[in-house]
Amino acid sequence: MTETFDFALVNWSRGLFALTAMYHWLFVPLTLGLAYIMAIMETIYVKTGDPHWKKTTKFWMTLFGINFAIGIATGLILEFEFGTNWSNYSWFVGDIFGAPLAIEGIFAFFIESTFIAVMYFGWNKVSKKFHLLSTWLVAFGASLSALWILVANAWMQDPVGMLFNPDTARNEMGNFWEVFLSPMAINKFLHTISSAYLLASVFVIGVSAWYLLKKREVLLAKRSILVAAVFGIITAGYTIVTGDGSASLVAKNQPMKFAAFEGLYHGKTGAGLVAVGVLSQTPEDPNYEDLKEFYFKIEIPNLLSYLAFRDFNAFVPGVRDLLEGNEEHGIMAATEKIKRGKIAINALAAYQHAKEAGDNEKAAEARRVLDENFQYFGYGYFDDPKELVPSIPITFYSFHLMVALGFYFFLLMIIFLWLLYKDRLEKAKTLLRIAIFSIPLAYIASQSGWITAEVGRQPWVIQDLLPTMVAVSHINATTVQVTFWLFAVLFTTLMIAEIRIMTKQIKLGPKDEGGK
Amino acid sequence: MRDRNILSRVFYFYYDGFKSMTLGKTLWLIILIKVFIMFAVLKLFFFPNFLNSNFDNDKERGNYVIEQLTKQP
Incomplete structure (x- = not known):
């Protein structure tokens, strides 16, 4: 069935969405994390009454404001794209997306118009405690705002709590709490926001390191490093813990993605985790369809089995097991899923015809068949099982890059805190330079996380139910291509503006002000 | 200030x-230009809602999507 789709259209639509989401995500994590770092600094100011903490808080608030102003509303374009480029998808998800996005809109508007105004305009106008409360509410509200979109994304990875209505071809919310509190949603939210907090910690440490190298704002830099390093150690640890939880959920709900994480083609009991590796590509297998070995790898024995199923000797299915099936381990072959998917699609068509003809008996029978096979619905759009495999190299490398950088930041935070405690930070010039260059690495890690999640789940927009190629709107591919380049220019301009204004403000440094 | 009512104080x-904004004025200008480009240019000319602009009601939209979901090669 795949030959009926316009893949130029599908690929440009995917490219446009990826471009928008990735640029949007350049701004979001710093907003989420820096808000908490500012709130902690202001709490210390309110507790101690030391005006230097106020000066420090206000300096980071200025950088927060720049990032917030340039990033705000960039996410709205994603919503435009749902309606224009992904109309089949938007219709199919029904009110599952509507409710979380509406809640997000209300929260975002309420917080942005109220507490951010108090945070910026309220110094010396409202009480210290109310101002502090406003700063905390901005931080809390920003994370809460991110919650809803992440719940919606988690539903796409693990669709639960809904009922498919064959009369309208829409999914209807069956149980809000099942959607909201699904393990995938909770884990995705915690992992994503903790990684955002970590990015902000790296940012604060990097900027502070620059001041120390320039021998400027030494007290502000040291105090900022203290807060950011402690916050960073906690959030890096939490990112690692939630990352582990996330991998375990992926192993159960998206086994093909999990196999792609590790470049695992042939399932194993007691599978080892590839800590570092380079995938081999041979002339006989240019598309990594049946990787037998790595060029190079360092493997930790049995750890992958434990990571996936909390059992060092558990069987972890590989790409081939998922395509060809594995009777011994109860894994259904992809060809069988494709067959059942086609039965489900035909049942939906039969249901529609029966309803139009007023034949309730046939409609009921078609509905029964559809319900029985609905969990395989999306497979019916494929003919070749190989189409069910995501890009292994992109998924494998982005996953390993994200994990390696996550551990690197954890180590960086510990070293910074230790040297600060020993009062040797100013002399560690190489380390200070490394911290500055770690800022872009934090963004690379954050983007890699999303690439792992989103490329790894291909070919699905909704796991097992709706493939990407079916979700797309039937519009002109050239129009999408023009929009892509237009956006590339617009977003690049915004990114350059952000970097220029931000670096100018960092060079200017904090404002000196009198009074408490 | 104390004599003013709540609305006036807000x-x-x-x-x-x-x-009293300094840098904030530049940031607001960026926000306004960006929002203008997004809503007055992009939304209007590049992002029509496909189903809303091609069909009159939800019944037609639903039928179209069902047709897309069930069409055979």
């Missing part, structure tokens, strides 16, 4: 805040 809170 108004002057924002008014004074906006008036």
Whole structure:
């Protein structure tokens, strides 16, 4: 069935969405994390009454404001794209997306118009405690705002709590709490926001390191490093813990993605985790369809089995097991899923015809068949099982890059805190330079996380139910291509503006002000 | 300030805040230009809602999507 789709259209639509989401995500994590770092600094100011903490808080608030102003509303374009480029998808998800996005809109508007105004305009106008409360509410509200979109994304990875209505071809919310509190949603939210907090910690440490190298704002830099390093150690640890939880959920709900994480083609009991590796590509297998070995790898024995199923000797299915099936381990072959998917699609068509003809008996029978096979619905759009495999190299490398950088930041935070405690930070010039260059690495890690999640789940927009190629709107591919380049220019301009204004403000440094 | 009612106090809170902005004015300008480009240009000319602009009601939209979901090669 795949030959009926316009893949130029599908690929440009995917490219446009990826471009928008990735640029949007350049701004979001710093907003989420820096808000908490500012709130902690202001709490210390309110507790101690030391005006230097106020000066420090206000300096980071200025950088927060720049990032917030340039990033705000960039996410709205994603919503435009749902309606224009992904109309089949938007219709199919029904009110599952509507409710979380509406809640997000209300929260975002309420917080942005109220507490951010108090945070910026309220110094010396409202009480210290109310101002502090406003700063905390901005931080809390920003994370809460991110919650809803992440719940919606988690539903796409693990669709639960809904009922498919064959009369309208829409999914209807069956149980809000099942959607909201699904393990995938909770884990995705915690992992994503903790990684955002970590990015902000790296940012604060990097900027502070620059001041120390320039021998400027030494007290502000040291105090900022203290807060950011402690916050960073906690959030890096939490990112690692939630990352582990996330991998375990992926192993159960998206086994093909999990196999792609590790470049695992042939399932194993007691599978080892590839800590570092380079995938081999041979002339006989240019598309990594049946990787037998790595060029190079360092493997930790049995750890992958434990990571996936909390059992060092558990069987972890590989790409081939998922395509060809594995009777011994109860894994259904992809060809069988494709067959059942086609039965489900035909049942939906039969249901529609029966309803139009007023034949309730046939409609009921078609509905029964559809319900029985609905969990395989999306497979019916494929003919070749190989189409069910995501890009292994992109998924494998982005996953390993994200994990390696996550551990690197954890180590960086510990070293910074230790040297600060020993009062040797100013002399560690190489380390200070490394911290500055770690800022872009934090963004690379954050983007890699999303690439792992989103490329790894291909070919699905909704796991097992709706493939990407079916979700797309039937519009002109050239129009999408023009929009892509237009956006590339617009977003690049915004990114350059952000970097220029931000670096100018960092060079200017904090404002000196009198009074408490 | 104490003599003013709550609405007036809220108004002057924002008014004074906006008036005393320095870098904030540049940032607001960026926000306004960006929002204008997004809604007056992009949304209007590049992002029509496909189903809303091609079909009159939900019944037609649903039928179209069902047709897309069930069409055979």
